[in-house]
Structure formats: C-alpha cells, structure tokens
Amino acid sequence: MTKPQGQDGRSKPIRLTEVGPRDGLQNESRFLPTKSKVAFIEALAATGVDEIEAGAFVSPKAVPQMSDSDEVFRLIRRAAPVVYSALVPNERGLERALAACAQKVAVFTAASETFTRKNIDATISESLRRFEPVVTRARAAGVPVRGYISTVAFCPYEGRIPPDRVVDVLQRLLDLGVDEIALGETIGRAAPPDIRRLLDAALAHLAPDRLAFHCHDTYGLGVANSLVAWHEYGLTLFDASAGGLGGCPYAPGASGNVATEDLVYAFKASGAIINVNEAQVVEAARAVAQELGHPLASRLSQVVGQAGAKPVSSL
Amino acid sequence: MTKPQGQDGRSKPIRLTEVGPRDGLQNESRFLPTKSKVAFIEALAATGVDEIEAGAFVSPKAVPQMSDSDEVFRLIRRAAPVVYSALVPNERGLERALAACAQKVAVFTAASETFTRKNIDATISESLRRFEPVVTRARAAGVPVRGYISTVAFCPYEGRIPPDRVVDVLQRLLDLGVDEIALGETIGRAAPPDIRRLLDAALAHLAPDRLAFHCHDTYGLGVANSLVAWHEYGLTLFDASAGGLGGCPYAPGASGNVATEDLVYAFKASGAIINVNEAQVVEAARAVAQELGHPLASRLSQVVGQAGAKPVSSL
Secondary structure (H helix, E strand, O other), X not given: OHHHHHHHHOOOOOEEEEOHHHHHXXXXXXXXXXXXXXXXXXXXXXXXXXXXXXXXXXXXXXXXXXXOHHHHHHHOOOOXXXXXXXXXXXXXXXXXXXXXXXXXXXXXXXXXXXXXXXXXXXOHHHHHHHHHHHHHHHHHOOOOEXXXXXXXXXXXOOEEOOHHHHHHHHHHHHHHOOOEEEEEEOOOOOOHHHHHHHHHHHOOOOOHHHEEEEEEOOOOOHHXXXXXXXXXXXXXXXXXXXXXXXXXXXXXXXXXXXXHHHHHHHHHHOOOOOOOOHHHHHHHHHHHHHHHOOOOOOOHHHOOOOOOOOOOOOO | OHHHHHHHHOOOOXXXXXXXXXXXXXXXXXXXXXXXXXXXXXXXXXXXXXXXEXXXXXXXXXXXXXXXXXXXXXXXOOOOOOEEEEEOOOHHHHHHHHHOOOOEEEEEEEOOHHHHHHHHOOOHHHHHHHHHHHHHHHHHOOOOEEEEEEOOOEEOOOEEOOHHHHHHHHHHHHHHOOOEEXXXXXXXXXXXXXXXXXXXXXXXXXXXXXXXXXXXXOOOOHHHHHHHHHHOOOOOEEEEEHHHOOOOOOOOOOOOEOEHHHHHHHHHHOOOOOOOOHHHHHHHHHHXXXXXXXXXXXXXXXXXXXXXXXXXXOO
C-alpha cells in the first residue's frame, strides 16, 4: 500500500497546521500576554500556513496559558484562506469555540491509558464517550473536527506503544465521525522504523489526506520522521510550531514541537509543494521568544538573517 | 543498486568518526587549551566511538585552533580500539602526523573550484597533485588515508554542485590510492533527494564500506540525511561532532557538524548496530562547552540528565 500512496501524496501540496500559539505557548512557563498572542497569530497567518491552532477552550486552572483563548479569537484579524482552530475537551469547550467562531475544533485523547488518565483524568473509553456529543454538535454546526491521539509511539509512563493500540483508538474516533486524525508523537523518541510500523497500520483505516502527523523534536528526529511520513506514505498534513516553541513537559529544557521553519525548509529542499515563507516564520517566533526570554530551538532561526560568507578553512 | 547495498549495510555495525576535536574546535572562536583538548579526546575515546579526528597538521596561521596538534597527539593516553586520525594538507603535514603517530591521515579538497581556492588556495587539480606524494608516503608507512571532498551538494559561493563533479574528484582521489572517501556536506543545505542523487552516482565507483558521510546540521537535516545514507544505501561510516560543536563559518551562529549524540540516538532508535554511549558523549561535550562559554546545539544535550516526568496537559 505504501508506494502508490507515497507517490500520489508527493504531488499534492503540504498543508501545514501551525500549533505554536496553542501547543507551543501552553508548554511555556511564562504567560504570553493576549496582545502578543494576537500579534503572533496575525504574523503567522501572513507566512502562508494553512491552519493555525489559535487556542484551547479548556479549564484555565488546568492550562493557565490558554485562559484568554476567547479574547484571542475575538481580537485576531482573520486572513481569508487560513483556518483558525481550537482544542475542545468537552461540550462546554465546544460552546466557547463556536461562540468564538473557531473554524475547526479538536478533541484529544491518547493511545496510552496512563497518559490519558494523567493528562485528562479519564480512561480512553471515557474520553471517547465525552467526545461523542462534541463531534455530533460540531458537525451539526458545520465545523470540522480533528481527533488527536497522543503517545502514538512512546508514552512517558508506559514506554513503547504498539501500533494496534493506536489503531484501535483511531478507529473509534473515526466511528464517532471525526474528519481527520492527528497522530501525536508526544515525547519525540520515535525513529523512522516506528513511524513506518505506525503508518502501515493506520493507513489501512483511512486515507493519507485525513491523517496528520504531529511530532515533537525532543530527540532531534522530528524532521527525519516527517520526511518519511511524506515521502514514503504520502501524508500531506503536518503540524509544527514556529521557532520550535513549547518545550516538553516530560523533559524540562528540551525542545518542543518540530520547528515550523525547519520543517518547511526540509520539505522545500526535498521538492515538496509548500507555500510557507520560513524566514517570516522565524521573525514571528523571534518576537515571541524575546518576550518569553529564551532563545529559539530551531536550526533555521540561527541562520535566517545571519548568513554571510566568511571564508576560513573548513570541510 | 540501492536496495541490496542498503540491506547489506544495515546488518553491519556503524563506524563513527568523532570529529569534534578537529572540525568542531577549529570552527570555535575561542582556543581550547591543550590540556582541555586532551581531556576531551580521552573522554570521547571512552564513549565507544571507533575513530577520533584528534587534530590537524596545518599552518598555525591558517587555523590557530589546531596549532597544538603535535602536543595533543603526544599527550593523549590512547585507548586500544580507537583510531586517532589527523588532517594533513601536504608532505610537511604528513611528516608531523607520522611523528605524532597518527593512525590515519586525511587529505582534503572540494567539489567546487571556488571553495577550494578560498579554502586551500589551490585549484582542485593542484590540490590533488599536492596529495600524490602524501598518499604514497602514508601508505608506504602503513598509515591509511582518507580523502575528504567538501561541498558535495552545495557550495557557499557556487550554489548547487552536480553529483558528476563530486564523482570526478572522487575517482581522482581513488586513483591516487586513498583508502576511503568522506563526502562533506559542508553547509548543511542538502535534503534527502540531494543525498540520493549523490550516492547513486558515488556508489558506482566504490563500495559503501569505503564511503563516509560527513554532514553539518546547519538547516536541521543532518539526522534525516544520515539515516537515508544508512537505510537506503548501506553506508556505515559516519562523522559527527560531540555536542554539535563547531558552528559554521558561512553562517555565524549556526550549528556545526551533526551532533554525535543526536546521530547515535537516531541510529539506535532506528535499529542500527552502534556501540556508542550517547550520554557520555553529552558529558564530554558539556565540559568543553562550559570552557568555550556557549550552550550546546544538540537535542540530546537538552534531555540527557534532565528528564523527569511532570504530568501536565500535553499532546
């Protein structure tokens, strides 16, 4: 199944979901002021990304960094082609998201029971039951739904997660009626063979254009894994965070999601069709990093705007 | 040709050449004192790497950071299984390397005429003529010779370099009698398709076990490219620099060679046979980074020794 899908997918444009304003900022220790979040989202919209996860309608106690998502959605000037999406944990979250005119909502569970319990205080089955009315009502309102599955390869508590456990959750999310699935490689430990096993299993259940790859760059494999998902399996939906913002709650000091600018460069250099300006992404992330008071983790952020030939002995 | 080679190579152990003490340190702005270089090399030898490029017998005016290579070679306590190698630009350099008991020497040229002129003030042909007596005398002394080719995909002055220009230099180095070739992806701009085109051409001229891949991580593609070279082409010889030390003279502030610990993690997680302890590599690099006064660029250096589960909301 792999080869024809891969070759088919590679001729289609990459659709990039910028998750910096949500997955990035929610994992930063400092709260980014509402005004700065709005400026960040507006700057990202101008880079050419297809979708921006602009906030989360979750409990402000659980995730204080996202407590102003209602206001952020109200204040942003929207760019026509961009889809502004938000995380919703339950019906109350969905109501807020619909009131805020989110154009897509995302429910989230995991492939690991321990992770799900610790992350959202529910079993996987409970989380799915909770999503049922959310998906039904969102679709009735004409708002597409993404279903996130975290820990698709490794769990910080349970270790390696077999693909069949991921596929079980994936099929149940599809049965609920979600429009797309995002596979979250939460702790960044997976390598290409893990991604191949996962996608071999997942793509027996849905088409590659409904499957997003969401990875973290904790161990430096984010770009390699994303390229495998695209080149060998024809995935075209990818998540990334400007500047690699966000860190990892399971490895303090580590980098966050794969950096948007690094992934965009890698795709462009590999011949993919992608219309995102990576230099503008770096600029947008730099403004945020300055406010958060730490340097960016991405490779491109160290090169863009700083290159200059300085011929010394080198190999 | 690709598939059988790749499958053959993947069953063989990876041989890692640690180039931090040479390619890493030569590109650092601060001079690392001799004593610290010796401690660094000894710490690296204990990590399980197969080879350490421990210095360069070049002009101290051209590369002041390597001006103490004679002393470094004299002072290091050697670990039996490790091969200690050095760069030599000419016969004078070879004499110093032989006096220092270097167990392998490396000559260096490039696939770009402009780069070669700016880097070693010679045409490619002149550089090869200069190497002829070096290779002959080294081999007569029983010392194997590596031939580096820089700018195998991109040149900072000329842009994209076609594989046939690389292969032309490669064949001339083989004709001189070098034992192995190292392909230097000098400015880190290449992506997997560039590596495939390059290796498709190069492997028509020599076996994969004589071809080393030496890459820089400037644009974040070092791990992805190395995995392609191993997985698809069966290369087993890889260069890397502990901590990603070194930077890039053509992009101030950028990261240097692909980091040893990131590459080792990627190979292990991909199922390769490699006996290097990546946590020890991080420790060795940290000691140097502290003296040089800057943080390490590698992903592993942000995780190793700092991990701890801290369950907060996350995908």
